[in-house]
Amino acid sequence: MEFGWTAEQRRRYEDVLAATTDAFPPEDVHTFTRDKWLRLGKLGVLGASLPRRYGGGELSAVDTARVFEAAGKGCADTGLVFAAAAHLFACAMPILDFGSDATRERLLPGLASGELVAANAMTEADAGSDVGTLSTTATETKGGFVLNGTKTFVSNGPVADVYVTYAVTDPDAGNWGISTFVVDANTPGAKAGPPFHKLGLDGCPAGTVTFDDCFVPADAMLGERGQGSAIFQHSMGWERSCLFALYLGVQDRMIEQCVQHARERRQFGHRLGDFQSVANRIVDMKLRLESARLLLYRACWALDNDEAPALHSALSKLAASEGALASATDAVRLFGGRGYLRSEGIEAALRDAMGSTIFSGTTDIQRRIVAMELGLS
Numbered sequence: 499m500e501f502g503w504t505a506e507q508r509r510r511y512e513d514v515l516a517a518t519t520d521a522f523p524p525e526d527v528h529t530f531t532r533d534k535w536l537r538l539g540k541l542g543v544l545g546a547s548l549p550r551r552y553g554g555g556e557l558s559a560v561d562t563a564r565v566f567e568a569a570g571k572g573c574a575d576t577g578l579v580f581a582a583a584a585h586l587f588a589c590a591m592p593i594l595d596f597g598s599d600a601t602r603e604r605l606l607p608g609l610a611s612g613e614l615v616a617a618n619a620m621t622e623a624d625a626g627s628d629v630g631t632l633s634t635t636a637t638e639t640k641g642g643f644v645l646n647g648t649k650t651f652v653s654n655g656p657v658a659d660v661y662v663t664y665a666v667t668d669p670d671a672g673n674w675g676i677s678t679f680v681v682d683a684n685t686p687g688a689k690a691g692p693p694f695h696k697l698g699l700d701g702c703p704a705g706t707v708t709f710d711d712c713f714v715p716a717d718a719m720l721g722e723r724g725q726g727s728a729i730f731q732h733s734m735g736w737e738r739s740c741l742f743a744l745y746l747g748v749q750d751r752m753i754e755q756c757v758q759h760a761r762e763r764r765q766f767g768h769r770l771g772d773f774q775s776v777a778n779r780i781v782d783m784k785l786r787l788e789s790a791r792l793l794l795y796r797a798c799w800a801l802d803n804d805e806a807p808a809l810h811s812a813l814s815k816l817a818a819s820e821g822a823l824a825s826a827t828d829a830v831r832l833f834g835g836r837g838y839l840r841s842e843g844i845e846a847a848l849r850d851a852m853g854s855t856i857f858s859g860t861t862d863i864q865r866r867i868v869a870m871e872l873g874l875s
Contacts, residue, residue: 507561511568517541518572524843528575528700530657532612538582539612543569547740548590552606559736559798562586563743570747574843576850577701583741584653584702585609588733589616589662593680596721596729601680605660617658619649619681619707620730626651627863629664629730630673634709636665642716643667643679645687645709653857656693656703659683662733663709664726676726679718687712698849737858738811739797742818745854746794749787749822752829752847756780759833770832779828786821793817809871812864819854820861826851 503511521537538544547562548554557565569579590609593601593616608614625631634647645665652661661681668675681688691706721729757780760771770776794817797810826848830837837844855861869875 503564507564510561511564514541514543514565514568515572518543518569522573522575522578524574526575528577528846530578530581530701530703532657534575534578534701535582535615536612538569538578539610541569543579543582544586544612545590545606545610547586547736548594548606548610552594552602553610554606559740559801560795563740563794563798566740567743567747567750570744571751572747574751574846575701576744576748576847577699579701579744579747580699580741580850580853581654581702583737583744584618585616587736587741588618588653589660591736592662592678592720592729592733595732596678596725597680598717600717601720605680609660614659615654615657616660616662617652617654617707618733619652619655619661619663621649621651622647623650627860629676629727632664632666632676634663634665635669636667636677636679636714638667639713642714642718643677645679645681645712645714648706648708650706651694651704651857652690652707653702653704655707656690656705658690658707661688661707662720663707664730665709667723667726671724673727674724676730677723678720678726678729679714680720681709681712681714681718685712685714697852698846699853734858735801735807735811738815738864739794739801739807741858742790742815742854743794743798745818745822745851746787746791748847748850749783749790749825752825752844753780753783753787755844756783756829756832776832779832783825783828786817786825790814790817790821808867812859812867812871815858816861816864816868819851822851822854823848 542555545554546557546565550556573579636643636645663679663681666675667677687710689708693703693705763770793814797814800807800810829844830848833844836842
């Protein structure tokens, strides 16, 4: 196996790392703004995996993940990088792979540049992990469909221009009765709620989106009628494989901060790093990072080579999210009282990591996927 990066891949990583570090200084308030979004677009983050004809970078899944790893390390506003990942993997990629030529031409250039913001509207109050119990309906009518229902925890929802929306078109068909639609946010009957007050990921506004007799034309459908579950799983393949690369970058940044702190901070006449318990904690952080990195890039390789990504993406999502949470907890403990202060930026990593174990399928869901792939259920 080849584990080395080419000169071009190393250069791209360093360029994105330097650019995001410069464009998003640590003292920036972690809130979403259109100006920050356009900066991400100019840096090539928002369209990394989209074709060049639409303004994207036309990168493989492996190289796209590398871009998000660099952005996750360089930009302390993890919520903003997460918003970019949700926009690209759960929205732009399904539009690319399942949208009509007209839909691609109309939306993808703006999604790549940052002129448009996309939101994935799947989750509902009573349909979180169990996406087969959606209650939002799309009733066929002359020229299209009428949407009715409410989505929740819609990342980017309060600021989005486009919703990639999943609704039931055939109630008796179970998972095969779900279809996917691209809905412009200014469509009559579509209404976004205010941003939730969340534990973390403040740079990614999330909220409800309600559809009240919202008419969408027939050509707003992605793929075929009843293909929604397959489209969603396709997007999750991209999201679970590539999105969590940003948490590799976050962990990399945390380790550097902890190493520096352990070298400089002195207690009882010694550097903190001289104490074995402290050094071992940082070693465990490094072990989690490198283990997750290997699993994640293996998952991306599977995606690029048309291998079934479910097992690899579930394993990598588990390792990256649980590793980020454990290492963020260790970092707060290592910094002690200073780690508890917002001014140090350490506690933010802990708050941002908690969400990673929930979105894109909870930790327990990922374990269930692995068990199924092993033939256990």
